[in-house]
Amino acid sequence: MDRFDALQAFARVVEAGSYTKAAQTLRISKTTVTQLVQQLEARLRVKLLNRTTRKVQVTADGALYYERVVRLLADLEEADTSLSNASASPKGRLRVDVPSPLATLILAPALPAFHARYPDIQLDLGVSDRQVDLIGDNVDCVLRGGELGDSSLIARRVGELRFGVYAAPRYLERAGTPAHPRELEDTHHRIVGFLRANSGKVAPIDMRHGDECITVRGRHVVALDDGNAYLAAGLAGMGVLWLPHYMAQAHVARGELVPLFDDWQFDPMPLHLVFPPNRHVGAKLRAFIEWIDELMARHAPVAAGKMHDNGGT
Structure with missing residues (x-):
């Protein structure tokens, strides 16, 4: 058993709530994910997950273990990026979901400048107005307009739409x-x-x-x-x-x-960059946040004093 692969598989199953979704995001088979988690449980001699016909639930021991695993995986990524000088030149795949008009009219035209600044970041943009499951869909962050409904997410107000x-x-x-x-x-x-x-x-x-x-x-x-x-x-x-x-x-x-109705006014719509509380904010995500801040400051600036919301980074 490769311990790193097993830990990564276990963490993704917990986050996605599904062996199938975890396999899809890791790009391996569902059978492999199941075997890795079973091997991990056998090695630890502890039941980490309870699997029913409908969903996967983490046990009490599994929840405690998951918190440590997430920190360990984040530390490993940070160690890798520091040795490869990624803090100076961020690299890797970044999965982001954005509304279709923002992508078409603002983000996509600015992508050449982003690529010139960060040539080693592979930016995978999901373009839709649907409500994305950040954890289940394995998305690093989303850009969304409107008030936030889930207070457990980490959000940074990056713009306001008039x-x-x-x-x-x-x-x-x-x-x-x-x-x-x-x-x-x-x-x-x-x-x-x-x-x-x-x-x-x-x-x-x-x-x-x-x-x-x-x-x-x-x-x-x-x-x-x-x-x-x-x-x-x-x-x-x-x-x-x-x-x-x-x-x-x-x-x-x-x-x-x-x-x-030019003489009628509307409250501006807040624009947030949102990511899960357990998602490690590595160099590539920090680079994207910085770029979005600059981009929205030109196209949809935030009124003074409103820049950060819950857990903003």
């Missing part, structure tokens, strides 16, 4: 230009709905004008759960859109979108 309301000229020619946000509720006007990843429901929008504060839900004939598709539906004239400024500005400049 919003506006927009519609395509073809929609306004057909439906007319609404003078007040309430006209989107009970008239012939329509919005394009954006489906929240955690609930599958269309997200309402809070707006304010002086002392007047309202929540607009609107009426829709189409709702989408992907930011790029949401924008495309709006450009096609399917309804009124709520968009971050970075998504709208080029289309406004080309006359493809028209701003509405």
